[in-house]
Amino acid sequence: MTTERPFIIVTGAGRSGTSAVARVLHESGVRMGNDFDAPSEFNPEGYYEETAVWTLNQRLLTDLGLGDHRHPERWPSRSAVLAAATHHEPAMRELVANAAAGWKDPRFAITLEAWLPCLPARPKLVVCLRSPDAHAESVVRSYGLVDRAAVKRNWAKHNRRLLEVIQDYRLEATCVEFDALVERPQKATAALSEFVGHSLRPDYVNPSLQRFRRPVSTKYARLYREVLALASG
Numbered sequence: 001m002t003t004e005r006p007f008i009i010v011t012g013a014g015r016s017g018t019s020a021v022a023r024v025l026h027e028s029g030v031r032m033g034n035d036f037d038a039p040s041e042f043n044p045e046g047y048y049e050e051t052a053v054w055t056l057n058q059r060l061l062t063d064l065g066l067g068d069h070r071h072p073e074r075w076p077s078r079s080a081v082l083a084a085a086t087h088h089e090p091a092m093r094e095l096v097a098n099a100a101a102g103w104k105d106p107r108f109a110i111t112l113e114a115w116l117p118c119l120p121a122r123p124k125l126v127v128c129l130r131s132p133d134a135h136a137e138s139v140v141r142s143y144g145l146v147d148r149a150a151v152k153r154n155w156a157k158h159n160r161r162l163l164e165v166i167q168d169y170r171l172e173a174t175c176v177e178f179d180a181l182v183e184r185p186q187k188a189t190a191a192l193s194e195f196v197g198h199s200l201r202p203d204y205v206n207p208s209l210q211r212f213r214r215p216v217s218t219k220y221a222r223l224y225r226e227v228l229a230l231a232s233g
Contacts, residue, residue: 006172007119008032008102008196011109012128013158015138017178020209021128022048022104024189028200031100042142045206050103052095057107060084066110075157078113078164085114092118109158113165124196125173127162129227133214134178156220159227166230175230182210191231 008030010022026032026048033050040047063084064076076084085092096118108115116122130138132152139151166173174195181188185205193200216224 006121006197007099007123008126009108009112009123010102010104010126010128011106011112011162013109013130013135013155014106015135015142016106016130017128017176017181017209018104018106019043019045019047019049020178020181020205021126021176021192024192024200024202024204025102025104025196025198027204028198030102030196030198030200032102032104033100034098045209048104050095050100050105053103054105054107056088056091056095057105057111060088060111060114061107063087064110075154076110078161081111081114085111089118096120106158109162112162113169116169122169122171125162125166125171126192126195127159127166127173127175127227127230128178129159129175129224130178131214131216131224132156132220133217134212137212137214152220156223159223163226173230173233175228177228177231179210179213181205182207 008025010018010025010032012018022032023045032048033053035051036049037047037051037054039045060081064080065074066076092115102123112125132155135155136148136151140146140148165171174192176188176192182205185202185207189200189202189205
């Protein structure tokens with residue numbers, strides 16, 4: 001594997017293993033940032049999100065009317081995201097100039113397209129995937145009472161948006177299935193190592209993070225397969 005690594009973006013619908021994947025990358029030597037928030041009861045191993053990037057993405061989502069996770073039905077068009085990002089472009093370019101080897105943020109599922117012109121080259125995307133029912137269960141456990149059906153629809157919107165951007169920009173992307181990561185960490189990290197061009201250590205995967213799993217319903221099975229297929233593309 002080459003030591004010259006591309007810029008890595010880890011994303012996907014929240015509560016789908018993005019922090020677990022970012023931890024494997026960062027602790028194995030693919031630095032995902034310089035300043036992380038402390039672990040919490042919801043992410044006991046840590047978030048591995050560059051704080052300034054998280055903050056800027058959050059500001060962008062707030063501009064788009066997406067600042068409140070309790071209202072997942074709001075969804076901006078791609079053109080609206082690009083228009084809103086113009087006000088943040090100087091800050092975005094400054095963050096890119098001081099970036100480590102990659103960033104992790106589920107919000108990139110919405111904002112990634114706006115960041116692409118600021119990056120020195122097209123990034124490699126790691127899309128984390130979890131069944132929509134498990135995703136909704138985790139959201140409920142983390143944030144309390146929410147509309148589970150709306151959360152699952154939001155899961156679908158995140159993943160469809162990512163597939164659109166990946167296809168339109170012909171981005172290199174792979175998928176890491178959360179259940180596969182925690183149940184077969186050696187196999188999952190070996191595949192991810194090949195994709196990012198750096199040897200990753202499976203012992204940084206904490207199996208206890210998988211508190212439950214849920215099957216993929218028929219309603220979302222096709223979309224789930226389309227995202228999962230990124231791993232074989």
